[in-house]
Amino acid sequence: xRGEDLSExxxxxxxxxxGTSPRVLFYSHDxxxxxxxxxxxxxxxxxxxxxERISALIMTGSPVAGRFVFPERVDHIRLPGVTKTPDGDYxxxxxxxxxxxxxxxxxxxIKATVEHFDPDLLIVDKEPTGFRxxxxxALDWLRRKRKARIVLGLRDxxxxxxxxxxxxxxxxxxxxxETYYDEAWVYGxxxxxxxxxxxNLSASFRSRMKFTGYLRREELPDGEAPLDPxxxxxxxxxxxxxxxxxxxxxxxxxxPGLGPxxxxxxxxxLSGAQRAEFEERVARLNGRVQAVGFESRMENLxxxxxxxxxxxxxxxxxxVLSFDKPAVIVPRTRPRMEQYIRASQAExxxxxxxxxxxxxxxTTESMIAAIRGxxxxxxxxxxxxxxxxxxxxxxxxxxxxxxxLEKSQGVA
Numbered sequence: 001x002r003g004e005d006l007s008e009x010x011x012x013x014x015x016x017x018x019g020t021s022p023r024v025l026f027y028s029h030d031x032x033x034x035x036x037x038x039x040x041x042x043x044x045x046x047x048x049x050x051x052e053r054i055s056a057l058i059m060t061g062s063p064v065a066g067r068f069v070f071p072e073r074v075d076h077i078r079l080p081g082v083t084k085t086p087d088g089d090y091x092x093x094x095x096x097x098x099x100x101x102x103x104x105x106x107x108x109x110i111k112a113t114v115e116h117f118d119p120d121l122l123i124v125d126k127e128p129t130g131f132r133x134x135x136x137x138a139l140d141w142l143r144r145k146r147k148a149r150i151v152l153g154l155r156d157x158x159x160x161x162x163x164x165x166x167x168x169x170x171x172x173x174x175x176x177x178e179t180y181y182d183e184a185w186v187y188g189x190x191x192x193x194x195x196x197x198x199x200n201l202s203a204s205f206r207s208r209m210k211f212t213g214y215l216r217r218e219e220l221p222d223g224e225a226p227l228d229p230x231x232x233x234x235x236x237x238x239x240x241x242x243x244x245x246x247x248x249x250x251x252x253x254x255x256p257g258l259g260p261x262x263x264x265x266x267x268x269x270l271s272g273a274q275r276a277e278f279e280e281r282v283a284r285l286n287g288r289v290q291a292v293g294f295e296s297r298m299e300n301l302x303x304x305x306x307x308x309x310x311x312x313x314x315x316x317x318x319x320v321l322s323f324d325k326p327a328v329i330v331p332r333t334r335p336r337m338e339q340y341i342r343a344s345q346a347e348x349x350x351x352x353x354x355x356x357x358x359x360x361x362x363t364t365e366s367m368i369a370a371i372r373g374x375x376x377x378x379x380x381x382x383x384x385x386x387x388x389x390x391x392x393x394x395x396x397x398x399x400x401x402x403x404x405l406e407k408s409q410g411v412a
Contacts, residue, residue: 021053027125037060044058051399053297056074129176215318216392234311307371349383
């Protein structure tokens with residue numbers, strides 16, 4: 001496109017004369033792991049498939065965003081990455097800038113994206129103010145323009161209520177939630193957990209909260225699972241999953257008759273040195289455990305598995321429910337209690353089994369017993385929970401309502 005054509009197109013866009021297709025913008029801060037991006041991708045896919053008039057754009061800080069396939073009418077913008085240091089602080093992932101400079105750069109890119117994409121609906125994942133407040137300039141701009149509806153999307157569990165209250169107070173997240181957001185969508189069920197139970201939110205804000213149900217996942221059109229029977233072992237992104245992987249490998253090393261074979265997906269954030277050590281152990285198991293580093297089509301591996309051994313992240317839990325697989329969850333308890341709370345509540349309902357450090361012990365013997373038990377363990381569907389997986393349908397329908405779309409024009 002020539003310069004004068006680009007200038008004219010920009011002028012038409014600013015003056016609203018180009019097109020009126022509804023636009024949904026997702027903000028996903030992604031400083032650690034895969035959870036935020038994968039959740040935003042699932043939501044964007046469902047919304048655009050439910051109505052072919054809608055386009056969606058995801059702003060993400062995930063360093064592996066480019067390794068995922070995005071459906072038609074969904075795209076993403078990669079923000080400069082940040083990473084968490086061992087002492088709990090943050091630093092620039094690649095640029096070598098001070099964290100304040102990196103945050104300011106991200107904030108400027110976010111605000112520019114909001115101004116130029118000009119969304120009709122902004123869906124913010126988990127952090128009301130964004131990473132270190134980087135979302136606030138964009139939220140101020142949208143509120144002044146008074147065009148876009150703004151929604152805060154929350155997973156089913158955030159953290160221990162007392163810890164969360166302190167964190168939200170420090171980040172001024174309560175004030176931001178009350179000031180900027182038209183609605184809050186909780187991607188779970190109130191009967192399982194209310195993630196805001198410990199927060200001093202107004203009655204007005206709570207009246208705008210909607211529990212959607214969990215986000216159902218489906219097999220993808222391409223990508224294959226192994227033909228031979230296997231259990232799937234996944235620590236999610238892998239950054240904090242070395243302990244669980246070690247326990248599974250120890251189980252197969254200790255018990256030569258343990259089966260079926262295991263397919264292990266390390267996740268992209270497992271350290272290189274740790275993975276090299278695991279690879280040596282996998283090689284000595286002579287095919288009883290196969291391992292890969294990353295798989296963008298995890299849904300298909302879940303669908304083909306006979307059982308699951310996993311950590312307790314939100315997306316993994318949704319996949320366990322969606323593909324109705326018996327699962328053993330080994331939840332982390334640091335730096336957040338989120339996974340432990342979710343897994344414990346799910347076990348109480350009969351949806352999964354938890355390998356609990358305090359109750360069962362995280363030993364080779366307890367993992368062997370858990371893997372053997374998958375063959376007779378009940379599937380999640382045996383515990384009937386109304387509305388359990390209605391989340392994507394709810395979000396798609398509510399999005400159409402907020403956008404003023406009277407009739408769905410979904411893609412067949």
